Amino acid sequence: MENGASSYRRFLAGDDNALREIIELHKDGLALYLNTIVRNICTAEELTEEVFVELVVKKPEFSDRSSFSTWLYAIGRNIACDYIRKSSRRRTVSIDELYQMSDEEDIEKNMLRDEQRIRLRRALSELDSDHSQVLFLKYFGGFSNEETAEIMNRSKRQIENLTYRAKQALRTKLESEGFEYEEY
Amino acid sequence: MKNTDEIFDSVMKKSRERAEQERKRNIRKSTITAVVGICAALVAVLGLWHSGLLKPVVTPDSVDSLIESDDLIEPDENGDGEAGEDSAASTTTAVTTRHRVTITTSVVSTRRAVTASQSNAATGTGTGTGTSTRNASTRTTSVSGTATAATGQAGTSTKKTNATDKSTTAAAETVVSVSPTTETVTTPTSVQETVNSEPSGGDETNGWEQPDEQVYVDSGISLNEARSTSVTGLFSSAYCGGYTYYASDSQVSSDQLGDYIGSTTLTSWVTVDGSSYHVVGDVYAIAGTDSAVAVHLSDRGGYYWFSK
Incomplete structure (x- = not known):
């Protein structure tokens, strides 16, 4: 349950180095999760910075009702949804898309390290956003159904159904690409 | 991909910029609020002024001065010294x-x-x-x-x-x-x-003066009314030749009449206590005296005298 909660309390008490610890701990996972929403790793990185800026500027109160990472990912999801809502009104093509693949590979190597998990995450990114989010949070972020439900602002039952459909979609995707997998 | 330090520096820089923007936004918001408040107050004051609630109240003194002015009251035309x-x-x-x-x-x-x-x-x-x-x-x-x-x-x-x-x-x-x-x-x-x-035939007035009383007969005798059915009640006094004669109920015989004073126009139609009296008469002096006059009152069927 710790996951940076004590660091955030120290940051609220005035210790800026505590924020550095939080960034170190969550920057990659948050970026990859937000990438499942915005489908652009550069944008996901910018939004990840926005999550930390939000912590510094507004200093939202963290309660122990959930883990710190659940709370932080929920903030990131809200910011990403706001971004999508605003960007849908002004559709732009980022020049950073040219460098997207290399950035994404760096992050994947930092967080996943395993080649098979990297290929699996890339298959996830081709699913629709909700399927991609739920599988990433459960199998790459390590969140439980309750935590995933809190981050995605859904009920636990909805997350269970969504997970089932997401796994079906992923299986179809991997089979079409000749990927061999073991049933979980 | 930025490393942790780069992200940290970027976050702190953006945070400072956001704080500055927020401060400016608050200043702008408070300025706009103040300006809107002042405008609303001005509009309210102008509205009250326009509706007359803030206009000066006319005091009784100023009303008196208006009444005394020529704008509202015309001059005293009859010269009696009273406004009306x-x-x-x-x-x-x-x-x-x-x-x-x-x-x-x-x-x-x-x-x-x-x-x-x-x-x-x-x-x-x-x-x-x-x-x-x-x-x-x-x-x-x-x-x-x-x-x-x-x-x-x-x-x-x-x-x-x-x-x-x-x-x-x-x-x-x-x-x-x-x-x-x-x-x-x-x-x-x-x-x-x-x-x-203004009686015509001035020679027949024999110097009778115009009375000041309201009741007036052409030759210059004025009778002051009283409220009674007697002669003295009808006319409590008469004004003639500068003298006031007081009525009596006594008749004067024709041989007691002296000089004809000239008026045969002693005519009055008066109402006393609801009854009308028709009075017509000539005025004579009473023989041998200047202290009384005789007046013929037709309704009374004779001459009645008025004494000084």
Whole structure:
């Protein structure tokens, strides 16, 4: 349950180095999760910075009702949804898309390290956003159904159904690409 | 991909920029709020001023000064030193068998000049009485009277009203009949009437002076009314030749009459306690004395004397 909660309390008490610890701990996972929403790793990185800026500027109160990472990912999801809502009104093509693949590979190597998990995450990114989010949070972020439900602002039952459909979609995707997998 | 330090520096820099933007936004918001508040207050004040709630109240002193000014009140036209009267009434007797009688009636209003005139003319020989009553409260003038043709001649009586002549002229040499009539003078405010008389045939007045009283007979004798059915009640006193004579109920025999003073026009038609009295008479001095005059009162069937 710790996951940076004590660091955030120290940051609220005035210790800026505590924020550095939080960034170190969550920057990659948050970026990859937000990438499942915005489908652009550069944008996901910018939004990840926005999550930390939000912590510094507004200093939202963290309660122990959930883990710190659940709370932080929920903030990131809200910011990403706001971004999508605003960007849908002004559709732009980022020049950073040219460098997207290399950035994404760096992050994947930092967080996943395993080649098979990297290929699996890339298959996830081709699913629709909700399927991609739920599988990433459960199998790459390590969140439980309750935590995933809190981050995605859904009920636990909805997350269970969504997970089932997401796994079906992923299986179809991997089979079409000749990927061999073991049933979980 | 940025490393942790780069992200940390970027986050801190953005945070400072956001804080500065927030501070400027708050200043701008408070400035706009203040400006809008001031404008709303100005609009409210202008609205109250326009609706008259903030205009100066006219105090009683300023009202008095307005009333005293010439803007609202016309000058005292009749010269009596008063701005006006709220009501007035006059009773005028104006019938003669021998003399032309002119009665001038002036109607003066302090707030708005109102004039009226009436003209009565008849020819023939006879006697008659009449009254003219002005009621300022109802703004009406009532003229009524009766006349008797002494010679039995047919005659005419005319009366007309001209609201611009400022005079009433009654001329009668023979009045055959005068029917009670009512004329209405439209006056927006209360009026005061004054009655003056200028008898013709000055040699027949024998120095009788015009009385100051309201009741006036053409030759210059004025009778002050009393409220009784006796002669002394009818006329408590008479004013003649500069003297006041007091009435009595005693008759004077014809052999007691002295010099004819000249007036045969002592004519009055008065109402006392609801009863009308028709009085016609000549005025004679009483023989051997200058302290009394005799007046023929036709309704009483003889001469009654008035003493000084």
